[in-house]
Every structure is written in structure tokens, then in C-alpha cells.
Amino acid sequence: MADRLPVIVFDVNETLSDMTPMARRFADVGAPEHLAPLWFTSVLRDGFGLTAAGAQQPFAAIAAGVLRTLFSGLDLTRDTDAAIEHVMEGFGGLGTHPDVPDGVWALHDAGFRLVTLSNGAARVAEGLLTRAGIRDRFERLLSVEDAGAWKPARAAYAHAAEACGVDLADTLLVAVHPWDLDGAARAGMATAYIDRTGAPYPDHLTAPTHTVTALPGLAQRLS
């Protein structure tokens, strides 16, 4: 990797997209906003559990299924199916974090090949990056749906490297999620942690190769 630029593989949900508006969707249907992070974490729990058990389900199916469980027993402002639909629709209108366009432009201008690899559907990334005006900076938008396993299983990262025609050692994962960086590191990738919140990086997961507080800092770190 010392002799050539790594292919930069971006996580999508929360790393590129700002998911804070999802909490408002919970409030809209009469559910507490603090259920939004519990929901997202529960989706990952079930997705990773299935992966650990050798199985796989689409992100959207798990996301809707977890909502049905979380909404059980709540006094919602609309029926459960409509409430689930309202929250799920929120995914289709998210924006990127303010630092993302500048960071993507800087990395693209520096000559890096850029792709995304999401546990969600590729069309969600397609919409997000198109709305932000940066879709054309990305060579490919990949989903674990074509990998046979969710991140952080090695097969998910290997799928991205293979799709780009490079070895895992010639790739670098960018994410805000320590579990993702840990899996990527175990698969042999370099890693970059975007630390937008200042929360301590957990000791129980592999430390990242690089840490920056916003995406534009990464181009500087890598050049």
C-alpha cells in the first residue's frame, strides 16, 4: 500500500448521512425520540446476529421488523403499519454531514478511487450522494446484499476489494462505527475513524489506523 493510493471504501449510514432527522420521524408518529438510536442499534444487533449464525436478511426488512417490536404497546398517532412506513421513508430524504462534500472532493482531487459499502441497499447511497451533488465522485456504490454477509464479516469487505479489483491490503475503510473499523482491520484493511462526537474509542475493538474529526482532514492525513 505504500507504493500506491488505497481505494477508499466509505460506510454510508451515519458516516456519510446525518441520521439525526430520523428521531423526528419517531416523534411524528407519537413515539419517544430516544427510541431512534435504540432502533438503529437493534437493527445492527439482529443483522450481525444473523451474520454470526451464517444467515442474512435485507437491512430494510430488519429495520421494519424492529420498528414493529419497538412500537408494540405504544400509543401511536397512526396505525402501526403507517407509523413504520413513515419512519422508513425518512431514509429516503437524509442529507450528508456538512463535512462530507468537502472531504469527498478533497480525496477525489488527490487521486483516490472512492466507493461506498453499506449494510443497507445501494439505492439509499445513490439517493443520498445524488442529493448532495457528489455522486459522480464515486466509482461504485456497493451493498453487502451482493456479498453474502453483512459487515463486519470478512466476506463483506472482501466483496468490496474484489469489486474494485484490488487486494484488501490496498483498501481503506472510512466509518464512524468502531464495530465496522474493527471488522475491516481484522480483514486486513487500513481504517479511518471519523470522530465527530468526541466519544472515546472503545478498548474492546481494534483501534483505527487514522482518526480525524471531519472528512476533509483525511485527505491531509493520507497525502
Next chain:
Amino acid sequence: MADRLPVIVFDVNETLSDMTPMARRFADVGAPEHLAPLWFTSVLRDGFGLTAAGAQQPFAAIAAGVLRTLFSGLDLTRDTDAAIEHVMEGFGGLGTHPDVPDGVWALHDAGFRLVTLSNGAARVAEGLLTRAGIRDRFERLLSVEDAGAWKPARAAYAHAAEACGVDLADTLLVAVHPWDLDGAARAGMATAYIDRTGAPYPDHLTAPTHTVTALPGLAQRLS
């Protein structure tokens, strides 16, 4: 399995133990009580993520590490290390759900061999069942720490079957967690869901063999 009684393998946290007092531990240190379910779900997310990536860390290490992240930026009533210690100590004093002793007695009296299999440490189950006066009804208290992988990976369930000297097809997992029942079913076990809350069982995970609203109902279902 039709010709002989299955060995009954119990999940521990939330299935046997009532974890609702953990929320009070969060309030004690100045953190919102609604962080308690987010904390437990995040511990499972990281534990399953490591499992999917082919790695493993002790439950207590992940639980403390996730607390450090969740407590970041909060105005706690004591320093972070003391707050983490206070929450973690809560595990050592939990009681069982009210239906557990009667259910365990009924299953034991019906001739079933009973064991536990936890993603946590065996000593947590030891303390819980001793305080409830039902420790002697259990043949073994097992932890995934000796299996090389957390539930819901197949290796965790296989460890329990092997420790009991039976095939997976001659075991039955009892849990309140659909992800656990899903993994057990995929490993070849029969499963029983203790549905104490009435929340719908998620479509994205394998449906249980049996569903009861409290543990004493299981002995009736199986006899």
C-alpha cells in the same frame, strides 16, 4: 427427540434475570434511564459484530467499554470510572423474574436436564440462581467464553450440546430474545420463546417451536 426428553438450555440475561433494576443504576449516576436498553443492545451489537468477524471479547469488557462511550458528554454525578463500576455492579444483585422458580421446579420435576448458556460469565448465572434458591436444579452453568464464539453462532450452541453429551437435535433453547432463538434453530435445536411482554415476534428471524407467556407453561407444553 421424540423418544427422549431434550436437555433444556436456558439463556440467562433477561430470560432468567429481571434486568429492569439496571435502569435505576443509570439514574443513580445521573444518566437517563432510557440509556439502559440502548446499552444492553449495544453490548450485543458489538459482541455479535466481533463474532461475525471471527473474534471474541468477554461480555463484561464490552459492557464497560460501551458504558464509557454512552457516558461521554453526560453530566454525571460521579467520575466516569466510578459510574461504570456502579452500573456493572448491578449485574451482581439481580433477581429472577417471578415465574422462573416455579417454571424451573416444574421442568426439573418432569425429568428434564437443565443447563444455562450465557454470553456473559458463568459466575453471574451462579449468583443469580443461588440467590433464587434454584441453583441445585441446574446440572451445569455454561458460558460462551468456553465455546470460542458468542451466541447466536452455531459453535456456541454446539458447545452446550457437547458439554451435555447430546446432539444439538436433543436440546431445546429457552430465551426471551428472538436473535437467540433464531441462532439456536439454525443450529438444529428446538426453541421456546418466553413472551412476557406481548411484543410481536419479528418476521426477519426464525419463528420459535414453542411460545409461552411464562416459564411454568413450558413444562405443560413439553409434557
